[in-house]
Amino acid sequence: MDRAEFEQLRNLPDKEIKNDIVFHDENPSTLAFNDVMVSNSLGIELILNGVIKPDIPAYKFNFSVRGVGAICRVEVNSTIHKEAGRTHKHELRYESCPRQNLPYAVARPDLEGMSLEEIWKTICTQALIKHSGKLIF
Amino acid sequence: MSLDCEKIKDIVQSFSLVEACDVIKSGAIRIATPFHYPNGSNIDLFLNPTNDLFKDFILTDLGQTADYVTDMQFNLWATKKRRGLINDICSALGVEQKDSSFQIQIQASEINALPQAIVRLAQTCIRATDLIFTQRLQDSGTFQEEVEEFLAAKDLSYEPDITLPGRFQYVIKVDFRVKGRRISSLVQTLSTRTNNHPAAIEIFRRWYDLESYRNAYQFVTIYDESLGIYREDDLKRLSEQSIVFGFPKEQAQINEVLAA
Numbered sequence: 276m277d278r279a280e281f282e283q284l285r286n287l288p289d290k291e292i293k294n295d296i297v298f299h300d301e302n303p304s305t306l307a308f309n310d311v312m313v314s315n316s317l318g319i320e321l322i323l324n325g326v327i328k329p330d331i332p333a334y335k336f337n338f339s340v341r342g343v344g345a346i347c348r349v350e351v352n353s354t355i356h357k358e359a360g361r362t363h364k365h366e367l368r369y370e371s372c373p374r375q376n377l378p379y380a381v382a383r384p385d386l387e388g389m390s391l392e393e394i395w396k397t398i399c400t401q402a403l404i405k406h407s408g409k410l411i412f
Numbered sequence: 413m414s415l416d417c418e419k420i421k422d423i424v425q426s427f428s429l430v431e432a433c434d435v436i437k438s439g440a441i442r443i444a445t446p447f448h449y450p451n452g453s454n455i456d457l458f459l460n461p462t463n464d465l466f467k468d469f470i471l472t473d474l475g476q477t478a479d480y481v482t483d484m485q486f487n488l489w490a491t492k493k494r495r496g497l498i499n500d501i502c503s504a505l506g507v508e509q510k511d512s513s514f515q516i517q518i519q520a521s522e523i524n525a526l527p528q529a530i531v532r533l534a535q536t537c538i539r540a541t542d543l544i545f546t547q548r549l550q551d552s553g554t555f556q557e558e559v560e561e562f563l564a565a566k567d568l569s570y571e572p573d574i575t576l577p578g579r580f581q582y583v584i585k586v587d588f589r590v591k592g593r594r595i596s597s598l599v600q601t602l603s604t605r606t607n608n609h610p611a612a613i614e615i616f617r618r619w620y621d622l623e624s625y626r627n628a629y630q631f632v633t634i635y636d637e638s639l640g641i642y643r644e645d646d647l648k649r650l651s652e653q654s655i656v657f658g659f660p661k662e663q664a665q666i667n668e669v670l671a672a
Contacts, residue, residue: 301475378451
C-alpha cells in the first residue's frame with residue numbers, strides 16, 4: 276500500500292465498525308481486543324486491534340490491512356517515539372512502512388489526559404469511522 | 413584528536429541508560445532506555461518493588477515487547493519453534509518469561525547491578541522482536557509457521573511435522589495432524605515464492621500415497637494465497653485429493669472444517 280492508497284482509505288467516509296469492541300484480559304498487565312473488522316466500500320480488509328495498560332495507563336489503537344501490515348496507530352502515554360514523545364500517531368508514508376511497523380509518527384498532545392472513550396471518539400471522528408457499538412471492558 | 417582507552421572511558425562515562433524516568437499509576441518507575449524497538453520507539457522498562465519481606469525488585473518490559481510484535485500480527489509464543497528461540501534468548505541473557513512479559517528479579521542488596529540488568533533485559537526485547545525478521549527470511553517454513561500460529565490461535569489440537577508410512581513403503585511427511593470434535597485431519601501447506609508447480613505436484617503425490625488413511629482422516633491442503641498465481645490445474649488436481657483452501661482469505665472455512 277502506498278501513501279495515495281492509504282489516504283484514499285483514510286478519507287473514505289463510509290468506514291464502519293458495526294459491533295461492540297470488547298476488551299479481554301490478555302495477561303495480568305494488559306487488556307486487549309483483536310481482529311475487529313472495519314468495513315469499507317473499497318473492500319479492503321481493514322482490521323483494528325487495541326491495548327490498554329491500566330497500570331501506566333497507556334492506550335493503543337492499531338489499524339492494519341491483511342496481507343500488508345500496520346498502516347496507522349494511535350498511542351497515548353505509550354513508548355517514546357523519537358521526537359513525537361509518548362502520545363503520538365504513526366502512519367504510513369512509504370510502502371516500506373508496514374514492514375517496519377510504522378517508523379514515522381507525529382506528536383498528538385491533544386490526546387493527553389483524555390479518557391479511553393474520548394480518545395476513541397476523536398479517532399473515529401478524524402478517521403471517518405462510524406462505530407455503531409460500544410467499548411466494553 | 414587522538415583517542416586512547418582512558419579518553420574513551422571518559423567520553424562513555426557520561427552515557428546514561430535512563431533517557432527519561434517517571435512514576436506510573438501503579439507506583440512502578442518507568443525508565444525510557446536508549447535502546448529502541450526496530451521501528452525507532454524507545455524500549456521502556458519498569459522497576460517494580462516486590463511485595464515480599466525483602467523489598468526486592470522486578471525489572472520488566474510489562475509485556476510491551478509482545479504488544480509491539482502483535483501490531484505486526486506476530487505472536488512470539490505461537491509456535492514450538494518460536495518458543496524454543498525465545499527460551500534460548502532468555503536463557504543466554506538470564507531473563508525470565510512471565511505472562512507474556514520479560515523480567516529480571518533484582519535483590520535489594522544488588523540494586524547496584526541495575527545497569528547490567530537494564531542492558532540484558534533491553535537486549536532480550538530487541539532479540540525477541542528481531543524474530544519477526546529472521547522468520548521472514550525463511551521461505552516455506554514461514555508459511556507453515558503462519559498456519560501453525562493460526563491453528564494455535566483457534567485453540568485447535570494439532571501435531572506438527574508428523575510422518576506416516578505411505579502406499580509404496582516410503583514414509584510420508586505431513587505438516588499437521590489436527591484433531592477436531594468428530595473428525596481428524598491431515599494438513600499440507602503449499603507456499604513457494606517461485607515455481608510452485610513442483611511443490612503442488614509433490615503434495616498431490618503425498619495425498620495419493622496416503623490413500624489408505626482416507627477413512628480415518630480428511631485431507632486438507634492450505635495454500636498461501638498472498639503469493640499470487642497458482643496454476644489452475646494444480647489447484648484442481650489437489651481438489652480431487654483434498655479440500656483446498658487459500659490462507660488467510662479462507663480462515664473461517666479452514667477453522668470450520670478442522671474443528672468439525
